[in-house]
Amino acid sequence: MVTPDVLTGVWARAADASSFSGAAREFADAGVPVFPCVPGGKRPLTGHGFRDATTDGGQVSAWWRQHPQANIGVPTGVASGVVVVDVDVHGPIDGFTAFGRAQEAGLVDGWQLLVSTPTGGMHAYYPATPGGGQRSWQAARAGIDCRGEGGYIVAPPSVVAGERGRAPYRVRRINTDPVKPLDDRRLRDFLDPRPTPATRPTGHVREVNAERLAGWVAGRPEGERNRGLFWAACRLAENGIPPVDTYAALAPAAEHAGLTAREVSATIRSAYRTTGPAPRTPAGSPSEEPRRSVQQASGRLLS
Template structure:
């Protein structure tokens, strides 16, 4: 490894240990901002692959490896000698961190969109930790209440605003990536993560689940697989899976009856309702139907 990489790993470890002293659980990250340790189950046959989140005792479970224990953190970094950054796990005590990621790569003014939301829903963004990203974006650190689980989302609040909640992580300040270094905004490094304003917290939570409407027997039998296909979508494939399932439903003559169930499934995966409705409409039109 090059000397500069060794120095970057040493600095990343130092920053990670400093974050852990503040009660923030951390993991080592690579230059691509991904967890630096590969899954120990990558060689397991897919059908037999266990749903393991670290119960096996080995490293390589992403955010589930996160720790505030300095001994464990040093072990994690020793196992990841090419790490140049660290991730901070969200949703864990004591802060139950919520990250508001204001992105600039979409070409939208995400900061202005957040201010507009604050005006519309009558909340004030508190003084809190702000991390500047190499692309010109910002991460706002907020803390959540102990009885609420905030999910991860992308663009659900507004274009360019992503949320890092339970099961997610934020790139910690001091991390070096392929695109530059993350740094704390002047005057915010000493601040604790401020409590999330209640009106904003309500916007971050998923809408309450509506009771599933019963489907006709034939639709239930043929549509179950399509609904499960949509529910299995990960971020980045939700629209594609929904569109494919909706096209199959309309081609099989059950599109109208399955519309509400597909919409519910898409919302469950985190797809914004307006996007899901637009995708369902596109599938109907493509197959010669009118939703």
Template sequence: MSTESPRAAWLRAYESAHQAAQRDMDVFPISRGKLPAIRSPHRDDPPGTPSCRGECGRIGHGVHDATTDPKRLDELFDAAPYATGYGIACGRGNEPLLGVDLDRKNGVDGVVSLAALAEQHGFEVPETAVIATPSGGLHLWFTGPAGAPVRNSAGKLGPGIDVRGYGGYLVGPGSWTPKGVYRFAERRSAAELPDGLLALMLPPPPVRTTTVYLPGPRRGAALVGLVKFVLEAPEGELNNRLYWAACRAYETGVDADSISRALVNAAASLGHPERAAERTVSSARNAPMRTSA
């Protein structure tokens, strides 16, 4: 158990959150239970009221309040006098933060599970920023391609391995809980998420009942249609469409280099970072085949 005065815990969280915001991390205050520290302004709304992620302009929307603006952050902490920590929003920006939470308790060791996963799928876990949790676990920080549809999951990749993606958050170092303080175990920049691990985190590609080999002209027409599909992506859906189109394109029998070049160029023409587009297309190429029942 860890004892610390509420004021000392608040100050530590406030200062640590501001330091993280200065490093372009979107942060917000959390409680000793690692939950958002500001009550929702919609807690008394009648049943059936549409959900709000901050569109109303008020604070109290959890991870959707997260910000890098120091004045806004002051406002959030002023409204959270009992905050003892801060959360770091995942999945945002051109190099979004993605977290791998490795639990080590109750006979489960996420570190061992991740090592086994890396060996099975042929990727290496690079040196990266690591946060030690009070319960003995580790948070590994990575950066992923912009817009990658990585969702939160618990135990999906293996025993003791949780993923923090879009809409999720990581407890920031310097945060206090009754079990102790979250601290840096390895203080370095977040490394790029290995492609092999990213492929396991992304949604599965469409079910492939058979490989489709199209005659030359039709094969080219199919690829043109998929490129058009990417170019017509609505705002916020570009990376999802790129991944889906790449999965479908690799079924056509067109050589991989042609597919990659065409789809990456299409995404880049819309302002998508070229390197991120290349990683998304590569992940689709390496995605495991699925068969229908």
């Protein structure tokens, strides 16, 4: 894992690179794995997304020769040495409010650098815990996501086209004070406190493994993504899981598979509107494992 001081320098140099290929090589040469994303977007161009990330200079050069304007994806967690808190701004949700509250509580200190995102939000980078364990999750109502194991981010100087036009990711500030790993579990509990789940009577709907469902959704190929997400969301809805918890469990996986945030929200809403008799199981669906609480697994994704 790349050390924090090296990482800070890498991000600064990559942000100043004159081309996306040059920035990608800066990351790879420093030991930070990268993979290409669609020009102007966040969807991976590789078959297995962030799992195809590499530091092999030859492969990196070949990718960007084929796609010179490809954005730069970086897996989060131990692979790259960074965990990222993603502050979103969309519609009535302003993640900066929640981030400010977390800052007052001392839960988001110790960041390495801050990056402005094309939509007006922010990425706060923290050193990953050497042993791993920092997972990706979403606190949708707070406008905050955490990108850890099983996640990825798009790095500067990538450019994304949105409603405001094309805009780049820009390094906003570099911390010269000591940095420290993020306690992502405390942050999630602070932003999205969860009540103790009520005990359901025996003989109720079989509980499902949300982690397994999320991993399965993340692997759905094009043409199967919406149907797979719908099926998985129905399984959680049948177990009485609130929509916000289903979104937190499945949305990161569905977005990694290639769905947009809007598609994910619409599909999950549809699942909750239509849940009743169990829909037909799509080909290749995972088995539902009993005796594993979905509430305990709902925030965890396969790494």
